[in-house]
Amino acid sequence: xxxxxxxxxxxxxxxxxxxxxxxxxxxxxxxxxxxxxxxxxxxxxxxxxxxxxxxxxxxxxxxxxxxxxxxxxxxxxxxxxxxxxxxxxxxxxxxxxxxxxxxxxxxxxxxxxxxxxxxxxxxxxxxxxxxxxxxxxxxxxxxxxxxxxxxxxxxxxxxxxxxxxxxxxxxxxxxxxxxxxxxxxxxxxxxxxxxxxxxxxxxxxxxxxxxxxxxxxxxxxxxxxxxxxxxxxxxxxxxxxxxxxxxxxxxxxxxxxxxxxxxxxxxxxxxxxxxxxxxxxxxxxxxxxxxxxxxxxxxxxxx
Amino acid sequence: xxxxxxxxxxxxxxxxxxxxxxxxxxxxxxxxxxxxxxxxxxxxxxxxxxxxxxxxxxxxxxxxxxxxxxxxxxxxxxxxxxxxxxxxxxxxxxxxxxxxxxxxxxxxxxxxxxxxxxxxxxxxxxxxxxxxxxxxxxxxxxxxxxxxxxxxxxxxxxxxxxxxxxxxxxxxxxxxxxxxxxxxxxxxxxxxxxxxxxxxxxxxxxxxxxxxxxxxxxxxxxxxxxxxxxxxxxxxxxxxxxxxxxxxxxxxxxxxxxxxxxxxxxxxxxxxxxxxxxxxxxxxxxxxxxxxxxxxxxxxxxx
Numbered sequence: 001x002x003x004x005x006x007x008x009x010x011x012x013x014x015x016x017x018x019x020x021x022x023x024x025x026x027x028x029x030x031x032x033x034x035x036x037x038x039x040x041x042x043x044x045x046x047x048x049x050x051x052x053x054x055x056x057x058x059x060x061x062x063x064x065x066x067x068x069x070x071x072x073x074x075x076x077x078x079x080x081x082x083x084x085x086x087x088x089x090x091x092x093x094x095x096x097x098x099x100x101x102x103x104x105x106x107x108x109x110x111x112x113x114x115x116x117x118x119x120x121x122x123x124x125x126x127x128x129x130x131x132x133x134x135x136x137x138x139x140x141x142x143x144x145x146x147x148x149x150x151x152x153x154x155x156x157x158x159x160x161x162x163x164x165x166x167x168x169x170x171x172x173x174x175x176x177x178x179x180x181x182x183x184x185x186x187x188x189x190x191x192x193x194x195x196x197x198x199x200x201x202x203x204x205x206x207x208x209x210x211x212x213x214x215x216x217x218x219x220x221x222x223x224x225x226x227x228x229x230x231x232x233x234x235x236x237x238x239x240x241x242x243x244x245x246x247x248x249x250x251x252x253x254x255x256x257x258x259x260x261x262x263x264x265x266x267x268x269x270x271x272x273x274x275x276x277x278x279x280x281x282x283x284x285x286x287x288x289x290x291x292x293x294x295x296x297x298x299x300x301x302x303x
Numbered sequence: 304x305x306x307x308x309x310x311x312x313x314x315x316x317x318x319x320x321x322x323x324x325x326x327x328x329x330x331x332x333x334x335x336x337x338x339x340x341x342x343x344x345x346x347x348x349x350x351x352x353x354x355x356x357x358x359x360x361x362x363x364x365x366x367x368x369x370x371x372x373x374x375x376x377x378x379x380x381x382x383x384x385x386x387x388x389x390x391x392x393x394x395x396x397x398x399x400x401x402x403x404x405x406x407x408x409x410x411x412x413x414x415x416x417x418x419x420x421x422x423x424x425x426x427x428x429x430x431x432x433x434x435x436x437x438x439x440x441x442x443x444x445x446x447x448x449x450x451x452x453x454x455x456x457x458x459x460x461x462x463x464x465x466x467x468x469x470x471x472x473x474x475x476x477x478x479x480x481x482x483x484x485x486x487x488x489x490x491x492x493x494x495x496x497x498x499x500x501x502x503x504x505x506x507x508x509x510x511x512x513x514x515x516x517x518x519x520x521x522x523x524x525x526x527x528x529x530x531x532x533x534x535x536x537x538x539x540x541x542x543x544x545x546x547x548x549x550x551x552x553x554x555x556x557x558x559x560x561x562x563x564x565x566x567x568x569x570x571x572x573x574x575x576x577x578x579x580x581x582x583x584x585x586x587x588x589x590x591x592x593x594x595x596x597x598x599x600x601x602x603x604x605x606x
Contacts, residue, residue, distance in 0.1 A: 212471045243512070
């Protein structure tokens with residue numbers, strides 16, 4: 001259903017490497033949503049405005065509508081660079097929003113900057129908005145946030161600021177190994193094997209130095225020991241999350257952890273942490289993204 | 304130059320996933336060689352004989368020429384399956400050669416089986432022939448062989464037998480991460496940085512549990528700290544060889560190690576081992592392959 005343009009206050013945009021998601025918002029929440037696969041990765045600089053308008057044009061009326069975006073759209077290869085802010089700092093700062101000139105006068109386009117950390121060198125774009133959203137939803141939160149995904153992030157939060165963070169290529173490694181490497185031959189189909197996940201996770205956490213030896217074993221066991229595709233895929237996931245947890249131990253050991261993510265992946269991380277005696281709270285990713293973007297818009301509206 | 308068919312005793316074939324290499328042989332050695340990219344990975348079962356004949360037809364005469372092949376051509380997805388032999392065993396056994404029926408009566412086609420290990424599960428196809436060649440060239444060798452590559456192998460050799468072995472996906476991981484992952488953006492061009500390789504190797508060997516945290520750092524340092532493409536690529540290599548060495552420590556610690564490989568990669572492994580106080584001998588890969596295949600042919604010729 002297309003809402004009447006007069007009822008829309010602003011438009012929220014989550015624009016990553018692979019996907020573009022937009023929401024028509026009013027003070028009460030979501031009026032409509034849309035998405036496309038016009039991610040940053042497939043657009044030239046002059047293609048962004050048209051890709052956005054393809055989704056939001058039906059929502060635009062006579063007056064100017066604010067559009068607030070986060071994600072890779074603000075990278076150097078994106079629509080318009082929004083320079084990183086350096087931690088320790090609040091996850092978002094309205095004063096750092098970057099205004100983007102547009103051809104279409106019906107929108108006022110703004111992009112939120114990502115965060116950078118000097119040592120160890122690290123960057124994020126998009127997750128800072130989810131972190132801000134988590135803090136908007138739970139203002140008293142102090143502790144650790146885990147954001148699983150293509151480039152999983154762990155962030156230490158204290159007094160409303162991101163103190164430090166670290167990125168792990170866990171999701172991208174899983175995708176490459178399960179679909180592009182020799183392991184793909186033994187991973188077809190769906191299905192999941194919790195016991196295989198648990199065993200691989202424990203093995204990787206207790207002997208992370210063996211990871212390079214474990215991966216080809218998935219192929220070999222498929223060839224000569226009847227390892228099923230669902231067990232192989234679950235073990236690959238357990239191994240990769242296991243070495244992530246091994247390297248992220250300072251983040252979660254004895255800490256209050258909340259996981260911002262989509263259900264299946266967040267549940268796997270929660271299961272993995274529970275095996276280490278850590279009870280994690282789950283926060284839905286989209287709700288955090290929208291709360292973060294709203295925290296940038298709402299002060300504007302109040303002015 | 305095409306040798307006269309009458310002068311050829313036999314044809315040696317190294318047939319992997321990506322490439323097909325053939326050599327026209329007599330008792331004195333190589334008379335001619337040829338190669339194509341008709342690897343196992345791109346051929347249907349009925350395409351193998353034609354792919355082979357495209358290279359060797361000029362060498363064939365009136366009498367039957369023996370052809371001895373090793374590699375993925377003998378896998379279940381290859382031309383004709385040559386079932387794995389189980390370690391501990393000699394790397395090759397003439398009695399286990401598998402005869403392959405051909406349409407062309409001018410060749411007598413044989414494929415060497417690979418090796419398998421039950422626990423930990425592992426397999427090899429092609430490397431067993433290089434190992435046999437190394438032992439043919441150095442009959443007294445006892446110790447450890449390292450075979451870097453797409454799927455790097457470490458093998459414990461004793462009394463002419465492969466006692467155990469282990470495979471690492473180091474080469475395939477390097478290829479995927481440097482050309483398919485987000486890290487590819489910071490790895491264009493050639494060039495090498497020994498100091499970056501050495502530092503990453505030491506880091507990965509001393510703290511292998513941090514590997515999952517180190518990889519994205521290559522991207523982040525490229526974005527915010529000016530890491531050069533050649534340093535990034537050298538560090539990626541150092542990190543991946545480092546975690547391989549960490550997992551393979553029981554193979555090389557205090558052992559006599561020989562490396563079978565091509566020059567650049569074998570030199571990187573030798574450098575990495577030298578940093579751990581291990582002096583490795585280098586054996587050229589092609590010479591080992593040919594000596595291994597010859598060890599299968601020569602007893603036939605002597606009968």
